[in-house]
Amino acid sequence: MPKIVDHDERRERIVEIVADMLATVGAERTTIREIARQSGYSRGFIEHYFHNKEELITKTIRWINERSLTRADMALQGKTGLEAIRTFSELTLPVTLERRNEWKIRMQFWGMAAVSDEHRREQSKRIHVSEKIILEYLEEAQADREIEPGVDLLPLAHSLLHRLYGLGCNAILRPSYFTRQRQMQALDYIMKEFVKAR
Amino acid sequence: MPKIVDHDERRERIVEIVADMLATVGAERTTIREIARQSGYSRGFIEHYFHNKEELITKTIRWINERSLTRADMALQGKTGLEAIRTFSELTLPVTLERRNEWKIRMQFWGMAAVSDEHRREQSKRIHVSEKIILEYLEEAQADREIEPGVDLLPLAHSLLHRLYGLGCNAILRPSYFTRQRQMQALDYIMKEFVKAR
Amino acid sequence: MPKIVDHDERRERIVEIVADMLATVGAERTTIREIARQSGYSRGFIEHYFHNKEELITKTIRWINERSLTRADMALQGKTGLEAIRTFSELTLPVTLERRNEWKIRMQFWGMAAVSDEHRREQSKRIHVSEKIILEYLEEAQADREIEPGVDLLPLAHSLLHRLYGLGCNAILRPSYFTRQRQMQALDYIMKEFVKAR
Amino acid sequence: MPKIVDHDERRERIVEIVADMLATVGAERTTIREIARQSGYSRGFIEHYFHNKEELITKTIRWINERSLTRADMALQGKTGLEAIRTFSELTLPVTLERRNEWKIRMQFWGMAAVSDEHRREQSKRIHVSEKIILEYLEEAQADREIEPGVDLLPLAHSLLHRLYGLGCNAILRPSYFTRQRQMQALDYIMKEFVKAR
DNA sequence: TATGAATGAGTCTTCATTCAT
DNA sequence: TATGAATGAAGACTCATTCAT
Secondary structure: OOOOOOHHHHHHHHHHHHHHHHHHOOOOOOOHHHHHHHHOOOHHHHHHHOOOHHHHHHHHHHHHHHHHHHHHHHHHOOOOHHHHHHHHHHHHOOOOHHHHHHHHHHHHHHHHHHHOHHHHHHHHHHHHHHHHHHHHHHHHHHHOOOOOOOOOHHHHHHHHHHHHHHHHHHHHHOOOOOOHHHHHHHHHHHHHHHHHOO | OOOOOOHHHHHHHHHHHHHHHHHHOOOOOOOHHHHHHHHOOOHHHHHHHOOOHHHHHHHHHHHHHHHHHHHHHHHHOOOOHHHHHHHHHHHHOOOOHHHHHHHHHHHHHHHHHHHOHHHHHHHHHHHHHHHHHHHHHHHHHHHOOOOOOOOOHHHHHHHHHHHHHHHHHHHHHOOOOOOHHHHHHHHHHHHHHHHHOO | OOOOOOHHHHHHHHHHHHHHHHHHOOOOOOOHHHHHHHHOOOHHHHHHHOOOHHHHHHHHHHHHHHHHHHHHHHHHOOOOHHHHHHHHHHHHOOOOHHHHHHHHHHHHHHHHHHHOHHHHHHHHHHHHHHHHHHHHHHHHHHHOOOOOOOOOHHHHHHHHHHHHHHHHHHHHHOOOOOOHHHHHHHHHHHHHHHHHOO | OOOOOOHHHHHHHHHHHHHHHHHHOOOOOOOHHHHHHHHOOOHHHHHHHOOOHHHHHHHHHHHHHHHHHHHHHHHHOOOOHHHHHHHHHHHHOOOOHHHHHHHHHHHHHHHHHHHOHHHHHHHHHHHHHHHHHHHHHHHHHHHOOOOOOOOOHHHHHHHHHHHHHHHHHHHHHOOOOOOHHHHHHHHHHHHHHHHHOO
């Protein structure tokens, strides 16, 4: 009787460890050796599930992105318009350890994406998804008259996205300044743009 | 007597090559060996001017930062208030090849800064300088009644900085969308915030 | 399932090669690269069994020391008192190729021990073991009235040890003079001290 | 008018620095770079006086040996027989910092001599000189009836030499045990051999 | 399916040495 | 005579990857 193993579960366990290493020691020092050591699996085992290091890293960033989207989905249940926008923004910012780690990983991939078309496409897709989510809620908000009918929503969506990106990466680069509280104040400040757009 | 060489000049020549490699192949593939190969210098030559790789990389990011500040300084000659803010912003965005490369390098360093305190401090300092520049011009603008007296300038400065950062890195990650024109439109959009603050 | 190998056995095989190189070309020229070349193993193979060069060298001297002690142990079976002392002394001196090599290696380590506390401690321990062995047999000899009751044994033990060390290293430095025969004569001369101590 | 320089004086100054480095960090870490740095001379300057590193090291050991012989010569002025032997022995042992350093250097050369005929010859000569000095004083002692007429002096000389070598290197390897006092006690013990030979 | 033994390319770094000035 | 710029060989070490078992 063959051993029953949940391949996806194993894969995910490995990916979690990789994510942790990426966030703490960086991509360069994230070695298969160390992943094997920390996961308790053998090097060959890891190779069995991930063809090579490149794939392992790529899958990890994808997993991070999916996780953050799932988190947003769940939190956005039942929320609409500007309230949803606010919630989405809050969930994006690096105010918890988990999300700080996500940002750290993301920023490393930006470095890669800057010089690799493949990674760039991956990141580009990710941004596009966020943009769509934001746009939908903005449209909802406009339909509900939270935002005036004439307002052009795309630049508004971009603006929010850029502000969140800028605030997020600044929060990673200046952690002692951008405490949770200051991030929230900055978010309040951002949200005023939408109130004014009303 | 030995040949007299201008060490700083040599150092800068090497740094330029390193900067070019960082922007084109990325930090991971920027090895001393490859630097030597591309520059035509020997490995020992590079060691002659830089104690080790770490120093080489650190000096490169510093050089990039200084260059962009010098560029801003020169362009800002004779400009004041919101006009200066607009010029500074324009000069920050990755709309030319040189500046695109600067952003690419910067993003690589963000990746490093995310997992290395030393690099983080370096980046942090850099951001602080930009913040101060922006704040000074905002104060000027407020003194000249371009911005109303009561407005709190620090959040405004942060807001601009984050928007520029967010727009800049998005422009690198989605180059085909964020053409020079679209970046300028986005900047127009950003500047409206200051007009409204009037 | 991977090939099953006896790590200790592999380690010992490598150590033997290292020992041979230390005795023939010296510590300075005993590089991992050269070890690999001479042994036919790859550099990675060696790394597989020894964490780094330091460990490789340390293990080698330890192995040499253990081997010589084991050899003494076996030869001393059933011998007591001054006869045991004589046997131990004979086994210590560099009169065979194997033991000549051991002395050469030992002398290399003295050079290291002179400038490295860690190596010094290792050598110090080794000397202490020899001292204890000698002392035990001297006590035996004294109990059997081979040595007079009143004689202080510690200086006697030290004296023997120093004479053996001095003779041993002189035999390496002046091999054409200190032939096997002359070493044995010198040992006879040394043993007289104990007869006089009777 | 050409600068008047005392080449020998410069050479000696360099050699002193090399001796110090050999005794403190060892031959491997005694680099020309560091010698240049510590001496204040340029690398090229050193090369000017010493053809290569090998020569530099060889000259240094020779200088050490000459220095110790000169020291003995001076101290032995006016002394004869066993008193001279005692003085010579005392001057040989590593009881001062200077002589400890000499021993450390000497022990490193033993390591080299063990695997290099050239170095071995050098050391061999050095030992031969010591042997001759000892023999002369022993003959003197015999002539003065400090030692009985029939005694064969060569084995006695060898014995002393080996005991001094053994004690000396043990004193380097176990410095905390072989304090100055214990070395002197050991020397007293050694000298008894000669008293008995009377 | 899973292991870990084995490889060798590639990394940074150190250094003795050469040589134009 | 004296300098230090420049070279390149060689060092230890790391690591992704292959493959027999």
